[in-house]
Amino acid sequence: MTTPAPDRSLAVAAGALPAPLRAEVEALATEASRVDGAAALSEDALLRLRTTSLASHLLLRDGDELAGYAQLAPTDADAPAAGELLVHPAHRRRGAGRLLLDRVVEVAGPAGALLWSHGDTPGAAALAAAGGWARVRELWRMERSLAGLADLEVPALPAGVRVRPFVPGQDDEAWVAVNAAAFATHAEQGRWTLADLRLRLREPWFDPALLLLAEDTTGPQPRLVGSCWMKVAPAVPGGPDVGELYVLGLAPAAAGRGLGRALLVRGLQALLPRGAAGGSAAMPVELYVDGDNEPATRLYARLGFARVAVDVQYRSPTA
Secondary structure, X not given: OOOOOOOEEEEEEXXXXXXXXXXXXXXHHHHHHHHHOOOOOOHHXXXXXXXXXXXXXXXXXXXXXXXXXXXXXXXXXXXOEEEEEEEOHHHOOOOHHHHHHHHHHHHHHHHOEEEEEOOOOHHHHHHHHHHOOEEEEEEEEEEEEOOOHHHOOOOOOOOOEEEEEOOOOOOHHHHHHHHHHHOOOOOOHHHOOHHHHXXXXXXXXXXXXXXXXXXXXXXXXXXXEEEEEEEEEEOOOOOOEEEEEEEEEEOHHHOOOOHHHHHHHHHHHHOHHHHHHOOOOOOEEXXXXXXXXXXXXXXXXXXXXXXXXXXXXXXXXOO
């Protein structure tokens, strides 16, 4: 076990962090993002900083400076906790990462932990290897330009299906139900609750015109069978806007009819007015997909996306 240096201290907090601590973590993440060229904390992690979740926050100080941070959130019973870890660039290669990693194992307990490394940096790989953590999952970031999206052929919708924008307060429950069915085997997405959705609906980037719903109209009442949610926001704090395929999901019964591609092309083209308003037809559009999801990666490649970065998830030796 790594022993803290005399000027280091490591505290563990639970739930939402107070505003001053949150600001310190966000500043640390901004600097790490700038140096590493990848967002140091995911959106989920940033949301947990300011909500009353069950997440644990590990804060490593070197004197008065926040040198490192790790976050762990519980998953299913007896499953590894999931989280993220980052070290301030000025405090790397001085044992801070290993100290945090060892404490993560203690906090996680017998079920162990899963940690994301954003950008697949050599430093994170070396830290994981030294601690005996195994590389278990790759999440690809794929990207293309906004330019040329207007030229994509728009596939016809399956018979009886219509597409319309999301209406907050009216479609919330139906969207959560379809999302849960679409991502029933997904480690994170399938667990979204109504509260998780509404957190995002309150974010400054949310635009209901970019959340497209597919409804089956063949029954007595329209029935939600899929959605394509696009997002426009800076990828890193203070950076330029980036378009993102945020969530694309279909009810299992609606799969295999071409609806996914039809929704996706419509969602991508819904970004065009946002790019024009920002004066940039070259605005990048990105998405995240598991590297072993070959059908999805092939679809995205056919639509002009190419892999530009990889996030890696590591599993602790006890998990």
